[in-house]
Amino acid sequence: xxxxxxRGGYGGxxxxxxxLKKGNVLYVHVGGAGxxxxxxxxFPGGYNGGGSMNIYGSDHYSASGGGATHIATKNGLLSTLxxxxxxxxxxxxxGGGGYVHTxxxxxxxxxxxxxxxxxxxxxxxxxxxxxxxxxxxxxxxxYNGSTESSSTIFGSFGQGGVPDKxxxxxxxxxxxxxxxxxxxxxxxxSxxxGGGSGYIGNSxxxxxxxxxxxxxxxxxxxxxxxxxxNVSSTPTANYAKSGSGAAxxxxxxxxxxKLTYNTNGGVGCYxxxxxIDSTYGTLCT
Numbered sequence: 001x002x003x004x005x006x007r008g009g010y011g012g013x014x015x016x017x018x019x020l021k022k023g024n025v026l027y028v029h030v031g032g033a034g035x036x037x038x039x040x041x042x043f044p045g046g047y048n049g050g051g052s053m054n055i056y057g058s059d060h061y062s063a064s065g066g067g068a069t070h071i072a073t074k075n076g077l078l079s080t081l082x083x084x085x086x087x088x089x090x091x092x093x094x095g096g097g098g099y100v101h102t103x104x105x106x107x108x109x110x111x112x113x114x115x116x117x118x119x120x121x122x123x124x125x126x127x128x129x130x131x132x133x134x135x136x137x138x139x140x141x142x143y144n145g146s147t148e149s150s151s152t153i154f155g156s157f158g159q160g161g162v163p164d165k166x167x168x169x170x171x172x173x174x175x176x177x178x179x180x181x182x183x184x185x186x187x188x189x190s191x192x193x194g195g196g197s198g199y200i201g202n203s204x205x206x207x208x209x210x211x212x213x214x215x216x217x218x219x220x221x222x223x224x225x226x227x228x229x230n231v232s233s234t235p236t237a238n239y240a241k242s243g244s245g246a247a248x249x250x251x252x253x254x255x256x257x258k259l260t261y262n263t264n265g266g267v268g269c270y271x272x273x274x275x276i277d278s279t280y281g282t283l284c285t
Contacts, residue, residue: 006108008034008063009095009122009172009195009213010231010240012115016090016200016208017252027075029068031094031173031245034111036063046244049078049173050094051160051180051193060167063097065160065180065193066114068173069245078173079158089202092245093119093174093212096132096160096193099181101125101167109181112141112195113240114172116212116225119195122169122181131191132161132171132179137201137223141171141179141194153180160196168193175199200224213240 011031020026032047036055045052046067053064070078074087081088093114099122100108109125112134119134119141132155133141140155142148155161155177162170167190168181174196181191200208201222209224218225230239235246 006061006098006100007110008066008098008192009111009113009120010242011066011069011094011245012092012113012198012210012212012240013238014090014092014115014198014200014210015237016205018089018204018206024073026071026073026249028071028247028249029077030247031067031069031092033244034064034066034095034097034170034172036061036097036169045160045170046094046173049159049177049196051097051155051162051170051172051177053097053163053170059101059103060190061100061102062167062169063099063111065096065170065172065178065196066094067245068092068094068114068158068175068196069247071247077158078175079156082157086202088199089205091175091199092210093135093196093198094160094172094245095195096122096172096178097169099125099169099190099192101190109169109191111169111192112172112178113213113215114174114178114195115198115240116210116215117197117218117223118216119172119174119178119197120213120215121194122192125181125191129191130182132169132181132194134194135171135174135176135178135197137175137197137199140176143179143182146182153182155179155194155196160193172196211238211240
């Protein structure tokens with residue numbers, strides 16, 4: 001059941017510069033897209049932390065969460081690195097699954113968008129809906145109105161939440177994953193899952209910032225976040241990402257210069273190393 005009206009959340013964009021020495025090893029895990037849309041099936045979560053989904057209702061179209069993309073100096077899925085936080089250099093969060101109910105009453109929910117300081121919440125679904133909420137820098141997303149202290153419905157470090165029933169959709173992966181939807185009464189509480197957060201807090205990372213779709217902004221160095229309404233299925237700087245994730249590593253050599261430039265229509269000035277003859281935006285005055 002595919003439509004922009006019922007879409008899953010978009011993934012975020014994170015960037016930064018790190019100084020490396022010969023022999024340093026980086027481990028890159030690229031997040032996978034969530035899946036869903038057909039009734040009576042199970043959907044695994046997108047690679048690297050997307051919440052999984054089981055569907056048994058005859059009039060529910062649900063989806064799993066998208067996985068996060070991260071780069072670290074230690075190997076392993078993001079969810080396995082909670083005791084090795086210093087090894088994590090950068091994370092871009094994945095989006096939560098969207099949801100549609102097609103029974104006697106039609107209602108739907110957009111999945112929460114991933115990335116940035118905080119993943120966004122899914123939109124409200126049917127009456128009595130309890131949509132998944134976005135992950136933050138310190139905790140996984142819960143579901144709207146939750147009074148529980150812990151649950152697999154909640155997102156967690158590196159992992160999106162998983163619905164406990166066959167309605168609603170799962171959370172996206174991220175530094176902290178988004179929460180899954182909770183169906184409190186039949187399918188009436190069904191909604192989308194929340195988006196997972198991004199991460200640029202490692203002190204080794206410089207010239208760093210994040211973009212996410214229509215999200216909360218931050219000016220703090222460790223969580224610098226800009227909001228965008230630009231989206232592309234092709235990896236594009238300063239855009240939100242649809243589909244599976246992507247990662248790019250650029251070697252900064254003597255054939256590079258450091259510029260201060262504008263992006264996103266002149267919103268904000270940044271200092272960043274760029275390769276000579278590359279496209280970098282409009283210079284600040």
